Amino acid sequence: MLAQQGKWIGQSVERVEDAALLNGRGRFIDDLGAKPGTLHAAILRSPHAHADIVSIDTAAARASPGVAAVITAAELADITAPLVAGVRAPIETRPIAVERVRYVGEPVAVVVAADRYLAEDALDFIEVSYKPRPTVIDPLAALAADAPVLHEGLGSNLVSERHFTYGDPERAFASAPHRVSVSVRYPRNTGSPMETYGVIAEYDPHEGAYDILANFQGPFSIHAVMARALKVSGNKLRLRLPPNSGGSFGVKQGVAPYAVLIAAAARIVGRPVKWIEDRLEHLSASVSATSRVTTLSAAVENDGRIVALDWDQIEDCGAYLRAPEPATLYRMHGNLNGAYDIRHIRVRNRVVLTNKIPSGLVRGFGGPQVYYALERLMQRIAVTLKLDPLDVIRRNLIPAGAFPYRTASGALYDSGDYARAVALAVEKGGLDDLRRRRDEARAAGRLYGIGYAAVVEPSVSNMGYITTVLTAEERRRAGPKNGAQATATITLDPLGSVTVKVASAPQGQGHRTVLAQVVADVFGLSKDEIQVSTELDTAKDAWSIASGNYSSRFAPAVAGAAHLAAVKLRSKLARIAAAQLNVRAEDLVFAGGKIFSRTNPDAALPFARVAATSHWAPATVPDDAKDALSETLFWTPPELTAPTDADAINSSLCHGFIFDFCGVEVDRVTGKVRIDRYVTMHDCGRVLHPGMVEGQIRGGFAQALGAALYEELAYREDGAFLAGTFADYLLPTATEVPDITILHMESPSPFTPLGAKGVGEGNCMSTPVCIANAVADALGAEAIDLPLTPAKLAALVHGEEPTPPRDMFKPRVSKPGERRIIGAGETRVRAAPELVWKMLLDTDVLASVIPGAHGVKKLSETRFLADVTLGVGPVKGRYKAEIALSDLDAPKAARLSGSISGALGNGEGSGVVHLAPDAQGGTVISYTYEGAVGGKVAAIGDRLLDGAAKVVIGQFFAALARQIGAEEHRPGLMARLLARLLALFGVRR
């Protein structure tokens, strides 16, 4: 059923959401306030990538002011159960570490206190003793026989392996004249919404029920996971969503384990508990897209036609498998041929675990990983066979007459005309001009390239696709799973006004505006007369497992369901009006706030009066129009069937098409990429609101640009997390995002009520590889992995930079979870070396002058113990520092060694200080330091950490100079300066 052309659909009306947001009256979770007596939680997280928890001492933290409870795995054991995942495996996933930590950032303890400041204070007093284990970060290394195993019950790090064959790939590969392959590594990145996670939870012991308010985004299949983890039935877990959510891009699905954690904490303390995640927590321990190692081969004819594909995908889901994972690997399973007509496909899928943050939903969800390999392969085929890459794409496109097209692995592509979309993009996007620009740039000796990407964008996920990870036999045992239920409720009140409720959980996509447009068109009302609520409450609203906002399902599924519910209600209203007007219901028209007969427009009634009839005079309503008060409609598309015994799966309902091309220039010296022009052509079916579609494309493009050039949740080989701040995890800003050319064509979907398809994720699939193809073209590079940082590209242009020579320190091997810092400096003071030397050894002076010191104890003439508070960037914490002086050469030189430990990190290292007399009777103090830090502090990346080191040490010596100047006879300043240095970086050989 297709909607008749209405007045509102298709218009870029101003959004009903915006006035409140523009005035600071949004209602995000942290804006809502909480019940009196609500306590606040802060979470202690693992500084180690992999370690046994030997002991946790919470006594001091419990005695800290305002603390109600300190909760560890032991306290949660009885009231929580493991979080189940998308595949049964002997892995226990809990919201808090049990006896062992497996990634940096994993929750170890929760402090619940009167306010957040007090809760964070108390974190510093929890003493955890860890015994580090070997770590594994690389997914290939994780598969090795001697790899450290994360979960002993599993026996290895391989959670799942499945082989699939569609068609006859073996024969195709044997007979094709060419075999072209690519090996790519898709990195870890994330959506990083501007609002972090938030949870406010409460437990009612009398009803045995939880009430959780969280900025969760769905899918609500996770509600079942949460209820089971909290050991309650579904109706004892009321999950509510705030009216506004500050972006999600999939990521806010990952609030679920924290909702369980905070809810259980609320039960323990008997009070409501609130937790708002901070950014460092978010980057290190919320959710990441999967990283994936893919080897993809094609059997290719001489003209570039692909006859078969051979996929080998190794999916890295991090330290634990969290529901719905390993869904990222299977979301695209029906689309492994992309936009191309390829009948023979072989697949080997492996899911591995590594010491990284567990993976989850991130915009694009499996698409970026698949298309990075597939479209790189298309470019490599062109280069290998010396063909035009655009010709290779064109020759393989699914022909327009083939729709609906069943792919080899089971997807049913609903509609499209890919060749026409490409032709339109080439013409309107000015490809010829771009080619000229490339030729000119190259003639001038510049590195310029053009890249292409053709992508099928799936939307409205089949909830059953995840079960493709199981064998047919396992699926039979578990029972079939399929569908994509969408729901909408339309209510008429006694004044005849219309309210729409949906379980769509928007995070800024303007759902309320579009639903008002859709429903206004059905009833012939103004969009401003329709009130829309998207605040889902599982205790009161209609919902199902597919509810929520993901897989770009709003326009095709949710808006469609609202349309169908309105149509159903309209037909009842038509019968009521027909009886009152004495005309035929089929002749009635709903327009301009009236219901009137098309044959006799004078026979008219106000819409509101008819809509209110069932409230005021139900007995007068005809039998076939009873209960015209409220209509709740559940819609599921019949096309979304469960996987077949042969593993064919229609993984999504709709399939939009995108064709992108771009021109980029790589700076020959710096390796920096400049996007010269970017053209993106979209066919997302019928467009409901052009302004919002453009917003989705621009926003998706900007995120994809970040994934292509800047963003990586980077880990060092030993598991240290290196991207804990926005100074390290670089989101594109306005100066990085170029203007783009957006083109459209519309092939309505025959499978959705309004003909719409999803559009929100496409550029996250097409753009990274389109840019990579252009860069590969510019550099003539064969293998190229994201992110395309200047350092990486400069290395491709110039070869690797030689390692700079190290000075007086022997290079030192880092331990797992550490970050190294080195530096040197010099300062002058007016006091003579002898005086400075004396100060250096004076403990009392040390104690009184070290900034942030709570006390210094002298253990011996050359050993000190200090308790200090230090902050680097957003990470401030209390540390214990042990400092020793050695290699004493009075009054010329000394070595200071030390180690520090605290809740936020640990460190050790050493420094050498030289004192030399200057001509004016003063002293030149020169120093070098080398240290290694681990834990939360180490997650602060290079920019902040090295910068902070420089600043703190610089200030330290500047202060020394000042103090000596002011109080020349007061000794010990040198020592406090050095101690401060030590405390920060730990200084020991």
Add this chain to the structure above:
Amino acid sequence: MPRLNAGTRHVVRFTLNGRPAAFEVEPRMLLTDALRHLLGATGTHVGCEHGVCGCCTVLIDGMPARACLTLAVQAEGCEIRTIEGLAPSPARLSILQAAFRRHHALQCGFCTAGILMSLEAFLATRPDPSAEELREVLSGHLCRCTGYAPMIAAALEAAAKLREDAVHV
């Protein structure tokens, strides 16, 4: 300035959006927390608490500042403006706000408060900015939804409208 003690609360008086305001805070409390949780001015958002994202930008004596890097006690005697003070009346949007709505320059709206405050301050000193200058101003903010282009279009349009209004006054 009086000496502050870590454990004690101090009364801080200032003006918020033109009206006298006060809160009683420990010296360590951030301005963001005090505005949001003590005064209920929740329009100023917190996105990173390390001064990069710009969500929390407010105007302190006319200058844009990161409220997450400002201590509440530093507000003493200052004039503070936040997003709640932009609209000329509850039912009307300012010219800049209206331009943002017209151009779909916001989606989730979380970063919007800080961006509007920065642009408000910038347009007051630079009534005829180029797109390039606006891009520079916006580069102090992170938005994850829009890709920024509609914001620049909105700011250019608002600047033109403001100039026009200035001529007609």
